[in-house]
Amino acid sequence: MQKKTNNDIPFLVFNNLSQHPGLFHAITTRAGGISPAPFDSLNLGLNTEDTPENILRNHQMVSGALAFNLQSLVSTKQVHGSRCLNVTGSPSPADPGSVTYTHEGYDALITDRPGIVLTIRVADCVPILLYDPEAKVVAVVHAGWKGTLVGIAGIAVGQMCRAFGAQEARIRAGIGPSIGPCCFEVGSEVAELFHQAFTGSTNYMTRRAGSTYLDLKQANHAQLVGSGLVPQHIETGDFCTACRSDVFFSHRREQGKTGRFALFAGLGS
Numbered sequence: 001m002q003k004k005t006n007n008d009i010p011f012l013v014f015n016n017l018s019q020h021p022g023l024f025h026a027i028t029t030r031a032g033g034i035s036p037a038p039f040d041s042l043n044l045g046l047n048t049e050d051t052p053e054n055i056l057r058n059h060q061m062v063s064g065a066l067a068f069n070l071q072s073l074v075s076t077k078q079v080h081g082s083r084c085l086n087v088t089g090s091p092s093p094a095d096p097g098s099v100t101y102t103h104e105g106y107d108a109l110i111t112d113r114p115g116i117v118l119t120i121r122v123a124d125c126v127p128i129l130l131y132d133p134e135a136k137v138v139a140v141v142h143a144g145w146k147g148t149l150v151g152i153a154g155i156a157v158g159q160m161c162r163a164f165g166a167q168e169a170r171i172r173a174g175i176g177p178s179i180g181p182c183c184f185e186v187g188s189e190v191a192e193l194f195h196q197a198f199t200g201s202t203n204y205m206t207r208r209a210g211s212t213y214l215d216l217k218q219a220n221h222a223q224l225v226g227s228g229l230v231p232q233h234i235e236t237g238d239f240c241t242a243c244r245s246d247v248f249f250s251h252r253r254e255q256g257k258t259g260r261f262a263l264f265a266g267l268g269s
């Protein structure tokens with residue numbers, strides 16, 4: 001990944017996906033916004049205890065820096081599930097004085113419509129970007145441990161192919177900043193679920209000092225390869241959000257009292 005700065009707001013972009021002029025994408029950090037601690041400062045989380053005014057202003061600053069219209073933003077109230085939404089219509093005009101979810105109950109959004117901007121909001125969960133430059137279809141995915149367990153990334157790949165004519169071998173992927181295996185300690189119940197779902201040495205867990213740690217990014221990388229993506233087409237960000245809670249919001253590190261950063265993606269119009 002590489003860092004860019006627009007209007008004094010820093011963003012991260014994937015190197016592999018930056019090479020495609022038909023795709024726009026960016027991942028925010030916690031820098032550049034107006035929210036006070038513990039949401040300092042670019043909090044984009046709608047279901048946080050930050051004020052609606054701050055959250056709206058932060059969205060306005062991001063849309064200004066990334067040069068998209070906030071009215072074209074499509075988002076979902078994420079539920080750690082397996083449902084992917086095909087976004088085929090324009091978002092219904094929202095009140096310009098507020099920012100709200102356009103959908104609820106989905107953890108991945110897919111579109112082939114230029115001008116629509118998809119977003120996923122996270123603080124430790126894995127944000128994933130998928131793009132087929134020939135079919136011109138883009139998807140954003142939210143994969144926490146529950147979403148990883150149900151295979152949301154692979155489900156999104158399948159839906160891109162079935163509903164939009166994408167082909168697995170053409171899809172480029174970016175796996176964004178999330179909590180790493182250095183910090184993501186899981187309890188025995190979660191460990192057991194991953195043991196059952198991913199057998200043997202590929203259960204993405206390591207044991208250290210009597211504790212079990214899960215590697216969500218590696219698990220999602222493996223799911224994408226298992227879904228037919230070419231490993232060379234997948235870029236994995238090396239940040240751990242908990243190690244780098246100075247840069248990113250981390251739900252685990254900050255014990256739930258934090259904001260959300262976001263992945264934005266859309267097709268050029």
Ligand SMILES: [Zn+2]
Nearest residue numbers: 182183240243
């Ligand atoms: Zn870490």
